[in-house]
Amino acid sequence: MSAVYGGVEGGGTHSKAVLVSAEGHILAETDGPCTNHWLVGVDKCISGIHDMVQRAKIKAGLDPDTPVCSLGMSLSGGEQKAAIQKLIDDMRERYPNLSQSYFITTDAIGAMATASDYGGIVVISGTGSNCKLVNPDGTQVGCGGWGHMMGDEGSAYWISHLAVKTVFDARDNLVTSPHDITYVKKAMEEYFQVSDLMGMLPHLYRNFQKSHFAGFCRKLAEGGRAGDALCQHVFRESGKALAQHIVAVLPKVNQDLFSGEFGLPVLCVGSVWCSWELMKSGFTQVLSQAQAQGFSHFRKYSLLTLRQSSALGGAKMGAQNAGATLPLDYSANANVFFSHTFNQ
Amino acid sequence: MSAVYGGVEGGGTHSKAVLVSAEGHILAETDGPCTNHWLVGVDKCISGIHDMVQRAKIKAGLDPDTPVCSLGMSLSGGEQKAAIQKLIDDMRERYPNLSQSYFITTDAIGAMATASDYGGIVVISGTGSNCKLVNPDGTQVGCGGWGHMMGDEGSAYWISHLAVKTVFDARDNLVTSPHDITYVKKAMEEYFQVSDLMGMLPHLYRNFQKSHFAGFCRKLAEGGRAGDALCQHVFRESGKALAQHIVAVLPKVNQDLFSGEFGLPVLCVGSVWCSWELMKSGFTQVLSQAQAQGFSHFRKYSLLTLRQSSALGGAKMGAQNAGATLPLDYSANANVFFSHTFNQ
Numbered sequence: 001m002s003a004v005y006g007g008v009e010g011g012g013t014h015s016k017a018v019l020v021s022a023e024g025h026i027l028a029e030t031d032g033p034c035t036n037h038w039l040v041g042v043d044k045c046i047s048g049i050h051d052m053v054q055r056a057k058i059k060a061g062l063d064p065d066t067p068v069c070s071l072g073m074s075l076s077g078g079e080q081k082a083a084i085q086k087l088i089d090d091m092r093e094r095y096p097n098l099s100q101s102y103f104i105t106t107d108a109i110g111a112m113a114t115a116s117d118y119g120g121i122v123v124i125s126g127t128g129s130n131c132k133l134v135n136p137d138g139t140q141v142g143c144g145g146w147g148h149m150m151g152d153e154g155s156a157y158w159i160s161h162l163a164v165k166t167v168f169d170a171r172d173n174l175v176t177s178p179h180d181i182t183y184v185k186k187a188m189e190e191y192f193q194v195s196d197l198m199g200m201l202p203h204l205y206r207n208f209q210k211s212h213f214a215g216f217c218r219k220l221a222e223g224g225r226a227g228d229a230l231c232q233h234v235f236r237e238s239g240k241a242l243a244q245h246i247v248a249v250l251p252k253v254n255q256d257l258f259s260g261e262f263g264l265p266v267l268c269v270g271s272v273w274c275s276w277e278l279m280k281s282g283f284t285q286v287l288s289q290a291q292a293q294g295f296s297h298f299r300k301y302s303l304l305t306l307r308q309s310s311a312l313g314g315a316k317m318g319a320q321n322a323g324a325t326l327p328l329d330y331s332a333n334a335n336v337f338f339s340h341t342f343n344q
Numbered sequence: 345m346s347a348v349y350g351g352v353e354g355g356g357t358h359s360k361a362v363l364v365s366a367e368g369h370i371l372a373e374t375d376g377p378c379t380n381h382w383l384v385g386v387d388k389c390i391s392g393i394h395d396m397v398q399r400a401k402i403k404a405g406l407d408p409d410t411p412v413c414s415l416g417m418s419l420s421g422g423e424q425k426a427a428i429q430k431l432i433d434d435m436r437e438r439y440p441n442l443s444q445s446y447f448i449t450t451d452a453i454g455a456m457a458t459a460s461d462y463g464g465i466v467v468i469s470g471t472g473s474n475c476k477l478v479n480p481d482g483t484q485v486g487c488g489g490w491g492h493m494m495g496d497e498g499s500a501y502w503i504s505h506l507a508v509k510t511v512f513d514a515r516d517n518l519v520t521s522p523h524d525i526t527y528v529k530k531a532m533e534e535y536f537q538v539s540d541l542m543g544m545l546p547h548l549y550r551n552f553q554k555s556h557f558a559g560f561c562r563k564l565a566e567g568g569r570a571g572d573a574l575c576q577h578v579f580r581e582s583g584k585a586l587a588q589h590i591v592a593v594l595p596k597v598n599q600d601l602f603s604g605e606f607g608l609p610v611l612c613v614g615s616v617w618c619s620w621e622l623m624k625s626g627f628t629q630v631l632s633q634a635q636a637q638g639f640s641h642f643r644k645y646s647l648l649t650l651r652q653s654s655a656l657g658g659a660k661m662g663a664q665n666a667g668a669t670l671p672l673d674y675s676a677n678a679n680v681f682f683s684h685t686f687n688q
Contacts, residue, residue: 080545168490198425
C-alpha cells in the first residue's frame, strides 16, 4: 500500500485517531476513551491507542497487520521523557504491527502543529488545562499542565471542583458564597446521585474518576446559560484563570508573534471553550489589565479554534520525525472566533 | 478476667490502641500505621485495628482470644454512617474474638471525650484537618474534615501542598511567590528525591500517598524555625486557615462555653500544632479580627493539648455505648498551652 501516517489525540475523557495519506488527506478517523496514562495507567493507554488505530486501518480498507509508516501521538500527559519512552517501548513490544515508528508530544504541541507552523499560544481547557507558548523559532514556554493535584486551573475539573467546593464551604460557614447555591447544590446532587455532602466522599476518593467529576461542568454550563449567577461566576473565574496562563508566558513571546494580522494568536482547545460566552468577561478583563500594566506592544489578540482533531498535527509531527513531510492546509484546520484590539 | 475496654485512635499517618480497666487505668498501649479507611481501604483499616488491639492484649498479659468488653474507635474518616457500619460489620465477621461490642466516632469527638465531658471546640491538624464544636448539651457543629480533595485547610498535607504549589507557580510565572523559594525548592527535591518539577508527578498521581506527601511539612517546620521566610509564611497561613474554622462555628457556640475559667476552650490535636510558634501570628490575627467584628461576648480563649491519646476517649465512648462508665481524670488528660484575652 502507499504510505499511510497515523495520528492520535489523547485526552482526559475522549481520544481520537486519524490516518493520513502522503498528500495530507484524511483516510479514516476513529474515537476512543481517555488515554492519559497518568489517569488510566500505561496498559490502558497503549491498548486504547492500539484499538483506535487498528479500527482506523480497517475503516480505511487497509490491512490491519501492515504497520503504518509512523504514529504521531499528541497526548494529554505526554510530557515526562522517561514516561513517554516507556509508552513507546511498550507499544513497540506489544504491537509489532501497529507502526514502523513512534513519536509522542503533548496535546498542546499537537494542537499547535494542527493549526500553524508559525507558532502562537495554545490554551487547553478540557478535562484538565495547560498552556504552551510556541515561538516562531520553535522555542517553547509552558505554564500549567500539572494535573488536578497541582493546578488544572480553568479546566472542566477545576470549574466542577470550584462549584462543589463553594457548596461545601457555604454549608460549613467557612467561606460565604458570592451567589445563591441552590441551583448548583441541586445539580450536584442530581449529577452525582447523592442526597448530602457526605455522599460526595466516594466520588472524591474511593471511586474518584477525574473525567466523571469534570463532566459535572456541563451541568454548570447549562445553569449558566439559563441565568444562574453562581454557574456564571465559576465560568467567569475559569476565563480569568486561563487568561492568567497567557499573562504568565507573555514576557517570553517573540515580538513577531504580536505583529501578524490576528495580533497574538491564541489557539483554544478543549470543550470548556464551548462556553466562551460565559468565560468572556473574566478572560478579557485579565488580558486587558495585563496589557495596561506593561505590555504596550501587545495591541491585539485573536482566539482560534481547531476544525480538525489535533491527531492531525500529531500525524504531521510523527511523519516529520520519520523523515516525511505531510502537507496540511492550515487555513482549513483552524478559524478565528474572537478578536480584540486594545484601546491605546 | 475483669472487665477490659479497648480504644483506638486512627489517624492518617499513625494510629494507637489502648486497653483500659473498669477503674480507668491504662493497661497497655500499642502503635500502628494509618487506619483511615478512605485512604487505605476497609481491609487494611480493620486488619490494622485488629493487629494493634491484639498486640495490646498480649502486652497487658491478657488472653488474645478473649474479646474485650467494648472497642471504641476514634477514627479520622469515621463520619459517614454507612461506611462505619460496614467497618463494624466486617470486624465482627472477620474477628469474632476481638471485642464484644463496637463503637466508632470521629477523631474529633474522640479527642474531645478524652479532654472533657463539658464540650469545646476541637481543631485537628495532622495529616488532614477538621474542626468540631461540641456544645455542653452534646450538640455538634462541624467545619471541614472533607479530606485533601475538598479541604484539609491548615493540615500538614495542605501546608506541604501550599509550599510545593508556590514553587510550581513561581516556575510557571503564574503567581509570584511572596518570598524566595530557594530553600523550599531544595527541601522538596531532597524530600521527594526528584531533580525537577516533572519528577513530582508520580508523587502526586501514580504513587500518591497522602501521608508521605504530608510528611514534607516536617522539613518546612525545620526551615521555618531556621528562619526561612517562605516556610514561616506557609505555617502562618495554616494558623489563619485553622482559626477560620473556629470562626465558622463561632455563631453556634453555646454561651456557657465562653464563660469558663479558660474562656472558649479549643482543643488542638495533631502534629501540626507542634509548630504553634510558627502558626501563632496568623491564628491570633484571624480570631482577633472575628472578635472585633461582632463576637463581643467572646472575651477569651485557651488552647489545650492532649497528654493522652484520644484512643482513651474512644474507649470511654465505646464503654458508654456498652452501658459502662469509665472514670477519666480529665485534668491529667489535657493542659492549656496558650491563652488570650481580647482588649475590649
